[in-house]
Amino acid sequence: MPSFYKAENNEITKLTLTKRANASNLPEVEIVDLKQELALGNKSMISTLLLKEIESKLKAKQQIILFLNRRGYSTFIMCRDCGYTLKCPNCNISLTYHMTQNILKCHYCGYTKKKVNICPNCNSTKIRYFGAGTQKLEQEIKKLFPDATTIRMDIDTVNKKNSHEQMLTKFKEEGIDILIGTQMVVKGHHFPKVTLVGVIAADGSLNQDDFRANERTFQILTQVARKGR
Ligand SMILES: [Zn+2]
Numbered sequence: 001m002p003s004f005y006k007a008e009n010n011e012i013t014k015l016t017l018t019k020r021a022n023a024s025n026l027p028e029v030e031i032v033d034l035k036q037e038l039a040l041g042n043k044s045m046i047s048t049l050l051l052k053e054i055e056s057k058l059k060a061k062q063q064i065i066l067f068l069n070r071r072g073y074s075t076f077i078m079c080r081d082c083g084y085t086l087k088c089p090n091c092n093i094s095l096t097y098h099m100t101q102n103i104l105k106c107h108y109c110g111y112t113k114k115k116v117n118i119c120p121n122c123n124s125t126k127i128r129y130f131g132a133g134t135q136k137l138e139q140e141i142k143k144l145f146p147d148a149t150t151i152r153m154d155i156d157t158v159n160k161k162n163s164h165e166q167m168l169t170k171f172k173e174e175g176i177d178i179l180i181g182t183q184m185v186v187k188g189h190h191f192p193k194v195t196l197v198g199v200i201a202a203d204g205s206l207n208q209d210d211f212r213a214n215e216r217t218f219q220i221l222t223q224v225a226r227k228g229r
């Protein structure tokens, strides 16, 4: 943790917050191991506990934030026969499938390609889409809770017409049940009616190719945890 390390060595000043801004208690946090969920037959990215909590908050007319720090629908595409993965020809990183536009996209350089159903390497049709992003999470939530209102917030939905600020205001003032988003949902705003924050695949960002991945993950998770009460 580079910043923490620097602070401990007095290279930068360490500021400790001992109280929360509104002096409320820290939220209760529960961690669910999805490997165990899978062993029990739950193939969804939403744990049984989170599902139960969402149900009870919806019943109580309270609001929910679901945080998943990967946008798009599937975050990698692989051939089950030869193991070939579809990567950006410029950046060599995995392409993400975007369902709304039905394309494959590189999140670094913006390269796009048509959706692939046949392996470019071995011509097999066993091309499979893995790794869930916010689009897939939204689809799953709509299937599970068809009566709940949702709003999705990520780089793909935030634009000039729907600004970051407007979307958060809409969520707050129109009483939308569930806000689904990437780390964009973490910053700013206090939502008094939000009593549940679900972090999906919380350890996902630890695998990023970045020496600060651990520190970033910790920062985002502590920020997002504070959104719940
Ligand atoms: Zn193949």
Ligand SMILES: [Zn+2]
Pocket: 088, 089, 090, 091, 092, 106, 107, 108, 109, 110, 111
């Ligand atoms: Zn690229």
